[in-house]
Amino acid sequence: MxxxxxxxxxxxxxxxxxxxxxxxxxxxxxxxxxxxxxxxxxxxxxxxxxxxxxxxxxxxxxxxxxxxxxFVDAHAHYPQTGIIASWGKRLIDWLNGYTFPEEMRFADAGYAADIAGRYLDLLLAHGTTTVASYCTTHPAGVDAFFAAAEARGMRVVAGKTCMDRNAPEGLCDTPERAHDESAALIGRWHGRGRLTYAITPRFAPTSSPEQLDALGTLWAEHPDCLMQTHLSEQVEEIDWVRALFPEARDYLDVYERAGLLGPGAVFGHCIHLTGRERMRLRETGAALVHCPTSNLFIGSGLFDMGGLVDEGQRVGLATDTGGGSSFSMLRTMAAAYEIGQLRGRALHPAELWWLATAGAARALRMDDRIGxxxxxxxxxxxxxxxxxxxxxxxxxxxxxxxxxxxxxxxxxxxxxxxxxxxxxxxxxxxx
CATH class of the missing domain: 2.30.40.10 (Urease, subunit C, domain 1)
Known part of the structure; x- marks a missing residue:
């Protein structure tokens, strides 16, 4: 042959x-x-x-x-490569103190290209061949990431991170720009070779109801794309969502009302879920992504792996760099094991390996191709x-x-x- x-x-x-x-x-x-x-x-x-x-x-x-x-990393932030392992912050402080200042630099297309290449090479050095990454609000940063992945032949998922409030002015777009710029990027990259686009509201606190509705409309227009965002990472975040969206039944309901829940939805963290949220996630076929090194590093909480998989949830594993403190899926498996021990469920090595390969591929609805x-x-x-x-x-x-x-x-x-x-x-x- x-x-x-x-x-x-x-x-x-x-x-x-x-x-x-x-x-x-x-x-x-x-x-x-x-x-x-x-x-x-x-x-x-x-x-x-x-x-x-x-x-x-x-x-x-x-x-x-x-x-x-x-290895398949189902949730990460390539723009946070340079700030990985930064000291002493919880989620909201992390965003304001480290993430947003670093993401402002991605207005420079050359800087974005340099970090994208560095990040993907670090993944390959650690045995990760597929990743789902958030980019920044800058379309050029999305272009840089997809171009770097295409040059390396990698299967990746990515999208423009959309925010129109509670973030620096230089990182905010509008509902219209979020829709139109994302649509243009979908036309340019989605389905090209091994590239998949994910419609990407960062999380509910940084998107107005109007922006979430616009992105729900976009997903309805492009249902073969994925949709990725964050859900119930820290208790302070959940309280913030409750104050911003008082009409919603819970955090997940904010996304569901906007048309951002269903097959192909990929939710990072999912630590502090209500019973209703767990039921709706399972019923709709959405994916939950466990980010154990990040959850420990930022002090978010302990993911209920045993309970969630027992009830039939679709679960994957991820580094969540740079909130996660390692590019390695081996280290991520180790952290998942340690969290499992704290929750009273010692994960078998076969279960850990499945989460980092076939399980994460299943979360991204790619288990017919990779994993x-x-x-x-x-x-x-x-x-x-x-x-x-x-x-x-x-x-x-x-x-x-x-x-x-x-x-x-x-x-x-x-x-x-x-x-x-x-x-x-x-x-x-x-x-």
Whole structure:
């Protein structure tokens, strides 16, 4: 098979959802292979059988590395790359003290392009091959992000962040501009190659009812786009929403009244939900995105992973950089585990890995294309060294099963664990 590449190692795939079907839904072949050609996965199976069936394929033997679908980060802010790990703020202070001053700089298209490239390269270095990012209110910042992703062949989701109040004048647009500039960006980028547009009101406090209505109209005009925003991150935020929208039954109702709830809606955080909100999120097929490092770093609260998945919610995982304190989905999985422990639900390594790959892809309604290793899927792949540091290696050496070997990398791993990255079938890291 001319032009094909056979990647060998310990192959991790999913035959189902480990939350619903148990850890056995994750399958690891200790001596397996993934055959890639033309940006797609052609076959997955035993290494020797694939070698024999495809003698002309170029072989990348990753030894004992774990071969997985690339990580999927379902909620992030690329403009906050430069302010990650800034000290001492809660959400509203974070926005005013760090985020808004930094986002003002994205009026400069050259600055936006520099940060977009830096950010995506940092993701690839950490094994993340797909991200859903908020941009700024500047259309040029959206152009910069999509152009950088297109140059790297990455599948990404992004949108112009819309705000018309409670933000600096230089970052505010209007209901009309939010609609029209977003519509122009949809026409320019949505569905182009591996790019998807998300209609993006930052969150209810920074959008007037008129702007939210305009964006709901825009989504009705372009229902194949996603819609991303924030929901119930901190208690002070919820009180603020209640004061700004006294007619609404709750925070989620603000979005629902504007036509911003339904399949394809992706809500970040979702920590302090009411029973009615949980019911409506499930009924409408919206996605909830857990941002554990951010929730800990900014002091937002503890996401109810066990309760939400048990009631059938569509849940993904995300770094939420730069409120999140790491670009690494490994560190994000570790934080999700720690929060689960505090909530009385120790997440199995298979569940954590699913959240960072297939689960996050499902949250973005892309699980038919990315998130697991299976024939026909797009070839976004990561190889992980399960002994990347002395501390990890000595623990993995004592493992009595594969998950005991994987778990130390989840809890202590970083970019040093990334032995190889393939984007759309092309190797971009390692080798």
């Amino acid at each position: 001319a032009g094909a590449e056979l990647i060998l190692g310990r192959i991790l795939g999913f035959a189902g959802d480990p939350f619903a079907d148990g850890p056995g839904a994750a399958r690891i072949d200790e001596s397996g292979g993934v055959l890639v050609e033309g940006g797609r996965i052609v076959a997955v199976g035993a290494a020797e059988a694939l070698r024999a069936a495809h003698p002309g394929a170029r072989v990348s033997d990753m030894g004992g590395a774990l071969i997985s679908a690339g 697991t290793l299976a024939p026909g899927m797009e070839a976004d792949i990561v190889a992980l060294d399960l002994g990347s540091t002395p501390a990890i290696a000595q623990r993995a050496a004592r493992a009595t099963n594969i998950w005991e070997a994987v778990f130390p990398t989840i809890m202590m791993g970083d970019d040093r664990a990334i032995a190889g990255v393939w984007v759309n079938g092309t190797r971009v890291r390692g080798g």
